[in-house]
Amino acid sequence: MKPGDKRPFGRADLDVTAFAFGTAPIGNIFREIDEATAAGMVDHAWDAGVRFFDTAPMYGHGLSELRTGQALRWRPRDEFVLATKVGRRLKPARRTSIDFAPWVNAAPFEMEFDYSYDGTMRAFEDSLQRLALEHIDIVFIHDIDVFTRGADQPEVFRQAMDGAWRALERLRDEGVVKAIGVGVNEWEVCLEALKQRDFDAFLLAGRYTLLEQDALDAFLPLCEERGAAVLVGGGFNSGILATGATSGAKYNYAPAPAAILEKVAKIEAVCADHGVPLPAAALQFVVAHPAIPSFCAGTRTVGQLEQNLAWFSHPIPPDFWADLKHQGLLREDAPVPT
Numbered sequence: 001m002k003p004g005d006k007r008p009f010g011r012a013d014l015d016v017t018a019f020a021f022g023t024a025p026i027g028n029i030f031r032e033i034d035e036a037t038a039a040g041m042v043d044h045a046w047d048a049g050v051r052f053f054d055t056a057p058m059y060g061h062g063l064s065e066l067r068t069g070q071a072l073r074w075r076p077r078d079e080f081v082l083a084t085k086v087g088r089r090l091k092p093a094r095r096t097s098i099d100f101a102p103w104v105n106a107a108p109f110e111m112e113f114d115y116s117y118d119g120t121m122r123a124f125e126d127s128l129q130r131l132a133l134e135h136i137d138i139v140f141i142h143d144i145d146v147f148t149r150g151a152d153q154p155e156v157f158r159q160a161m162d163g164a165w166r167a168l169e170r171l172r173d174e175g176v177v178k179a180i181g182v183g184v185n186e187w188e189v190c191l192e193a194l195k196q197r198d199f200d201a202f203l204l205a206g207r208y209t210l211l212e213q214d215a216l217d218a219f220l221p222l223c224e225e226r227g228a229a230v231l232v233g234g235g236f237n238s239g240i241l242a243t244g245a246t247s248g249a250k251y252n253y254a255p256a257p258a259a260i261l262e263k264v265a266k267i268e269a270v271c272a273d274h275g276v277p278l279p280a281a282a283l284q285f286v287v288a289h290p291a292i293p294s295f296c297a298g299t300r301t302v303g304q305l306e307q308n309l310a311w312f313s314h315p316i317p318p319d320f321w322a323d324l325k326h327q328g329l330l331r332e333d334a335p336v337p338t
Contacts, residue, residue: 001312002049003049003050003312004049005049006018006051009138009229010228010229010291012178012179012229013178014081014178014179015081016052017050017294018312019294019297019312020231020297023056023064023067023298024059024298027060028063032105041299041305042072043071045305046080051081052083052294052296053083054083057086057126058111061110069132070132082131083136083137083140085139085183086142086167087115087141087164088113089123090110090126093109120167139177140181141164141168141183141193142184144184144189144193146186153189161193168180179200179229180199180201182203183203183205185204185205185206187214188219194219201228201229202228204230204232205234206232209234209236210267210282211237211241216333223291224291231293235286240264241279244264267329274319274323276320279307280311284314285337289335321336
């Protein structure tokens with residue numbers, strides 16, 4: 001598969017590329033990326049055939065949307081698909097008064113959660129202004145999961161289903177956007193949202209990977225049944241599926257536990273037998289599922305982007321996947337690339 005291969009985005013009237021450009025890094029998460037590097041990565045992705053871009057007000061307190069819009073401004077608008085998110089409102093503030101962590105030198109806006117109907121409509125309009133593009137194709141309700149909201153999650157989820165959902169449903173019904181969904185870190189939250197409301201799509205961070213396939217139990221089958229598309233990010237489980245079972249390897253934003261290190265080492269052994277880079281297997285596995293048309297990756301440099309694009313296209317023999325299943329390292333019912 002090539003990064004620029006087009007695939008239907010579920011039941012929505014959209015075709016997306018199999019590789020999507022994630023814009024959190026150009027919002028200066030953890031460390032600063034200069035304007036030229038940010039623009040250069042978008043240009044390089046475009047030249048490689050990538051036509052799917054995902055951003056959010058949260059990323060750099062609006063900086064990611066500003067940079068994404070600028071980089072795409074003079075591209076033919078009907079040639080790319082753009083997704084952003086709602087659930088946070090941005091308000092201008094003095095830089096000295098803003099807690100930017102984990103963002104560095106971000107845009108001068110303070111953030112506050114707002115999943116109300118009116119707040120969602122305002123957030124959507126604000127995103128259009130920051131992007132300065134003709135329209136937005138996909139809108140996700142952002143971070144209504146336990147990972148982000150903790151003990152408040154049940155109430156936050158209810159607010160989003162009552163308020164943000166109604167706003168996005170109206171935008172979709174009026175043809176302002178083509179798909180609406182939820183973007184979170186837990187497939188269980190996606191499953192509950194799909195049970196309660198008529199969503200088109202989900203952005204799922206890191207919960208369907210070479211190391212985690214529990215989403216096959218109920219969530220992904222329901223997506224297939226309902227025609228809902230899933231954009232998966234975090235296919236490296238925040239690091240270990242890119243670095244391998246090395247000292248200090250990260251798994252889900254924390255040091256990898258012994259059991260995970262052991263499993264990854266076994267997967268690496270199968271990779272070595274077949275001449276397959278571990279990151280290539282991690283990326284290509286995700287988009288083999290029929291409900292997952294695209295994988296979203298964020299990078300800090302053009303070199304990292306080039307490497308991801310190369311891994312995405314690296315030839316992998318069918319016997320590799322068969323060996324993973326034979327050794328119990330991959331679920332038998334997990335779809336694999338053909």
